[in-house]
Amino acid sequence: MNNYLVLQTDFGISDGAVSAMYGVALSVHPAIRIFDLTHDIPQYNIWEGAYRLYQTISYWPEGTVFVSVVDPGVGSERRSVVVKTATNHYIVTPDNGTLTQIKKEIGIVEARIIDEKVNRLPKSGESYTFHGRDVYAFTGARLATGIITYEQVGPEVEVDSIIELPVSEAKLIKGGVTGSIDILDVRFGNLWTNIERELFKQLDIVYGDSFEVTIENDTRQVYKNIMTFGRSFADSHLGEPLLYVNSLDKIGVALNQGSFAKAYHVETGVNWTISIRKVQNISYN
Template sequence: MRKQHVVLQTDFGLSDGAVSAMNGVALSVDSSLGVYNLTHEIPQHNIWEGSYRLFQTVNYWPEGTVFVSVVDPGVGTDRLSVVVKTANNQYIVTPDNGTLTHIKESVGIVEARVIDEQVNRLPNSGESYTFHGRDVYAYTGARLAAGVISYEQVGPSYEVDKLVALPLTKASYEDDVVTGNIDILDVRFGNLWTNIARDIFKEIGISYGDALEVTIENNRRHIYKNIIKFGRSFADSRLGEPILFVNSLDKIGVAINQGSFAKAYHIETGSNWKISIRKAKGIHYN
């Protein structure tokens, strides 16, 4: 029988026993489960980043994988706990608070169910209302992955269109200018990851070696403006120079060769962080 996978994501960090407890609950359901970490370093309460990291990862796991994502500032409130089935036949166990935004938009969600906590809750945990990651999500996810319950036994069906979604802005192109958002950081290296797909550059004839005028704004306040080369890799720029590149999700990124672009210019992420790109006329790098 093929080993089933449970993948955990939280904003808990690893400095205490919370994540270990979730692992233990999953393995207590079925010790043959493969329990893995996506990340536990989501900034505290940052639902947007939790949503993006799922999008960054989900497509690279086998069908049937169960993801448990717990970024839950509303724990103990009336927010719903759900399990969704993606278009690629995977499952995500999570609070319904916006964590599914990128999956719904980019992967597709075909079905949703509300967790019935009368059935799918760790035994003897009924008086605990602050650790649903252990008592509800890890327990339900493990039971689903192990085949202890079917998807239908998670709980009642829920309309996909009613799932909470965060505002998403699509990249656009008008009057020779590509406009998008800075969606996330490549945290360790300080690179900016935008929502501008490589296909947009192809459509408008931007090629490797082109010099591009890049402007970054936060709430319409100019933060950065410069001419940057569009390169295939960091080898196309000198040490300390900025470069535009295609990241691992086929989106346009902005970096400094062996430096942190985000730290250098104090750049953050989210709907208020806009980037615009246009060809710098008369300049092309070999």
């Protein structure tokens, strides 16, 4: 372990919840280094919490411990787990689907249930609504600082038993490719799809090619237009739509210096689908 603890929650920072987690971790060991992934996950949005972990985790040093708390089922029978990834990172979290993308895209090699008899903040045993502080921050800090080994987290469980949320697969269609809109680049309103660059390249594309892009929510069409495939936002005019490869090597959709999501009221999830078909090149004057 490397003393690094990374926190993600849907708590926001308008009250003392995140600060309490910091305090617990520092009380475990004052040398711990604590970082924030984000505390702006929309309330109860397990899918977005899962995706933000996937977006971030591979760029951290091996041995880093992540605590992810998006937990609408707190106090219920859902499990509290710590998993070890194929990239040698550790995630402390409720087993409620938060590990979906990690399991699918990165890989989980081992999973353990947290034994709360030993891995729980002392004198917190009668509290059932703040496991982020009492169980996850406490356990994560003990693991990150080497006070406990991974084996001392609790009993091992089958990796296959880790809960996953429904996901859809991008695929080639006649003349194009189809997929889902997995997440937003929130601050800028760009759409991030599940269409891998390598799959998109099978359409024999080059920068500057034109595509018909159709976006649907279930069976309701919400957008259809022609846009170009660019290397960066500089390859389009102000306010124009474009396709590009995002930082996760997947296809994104953007408006140059505008929010595509807000402009066209597009949201995310498996019900939001996108179809991209190659058309004859056009030019904008």
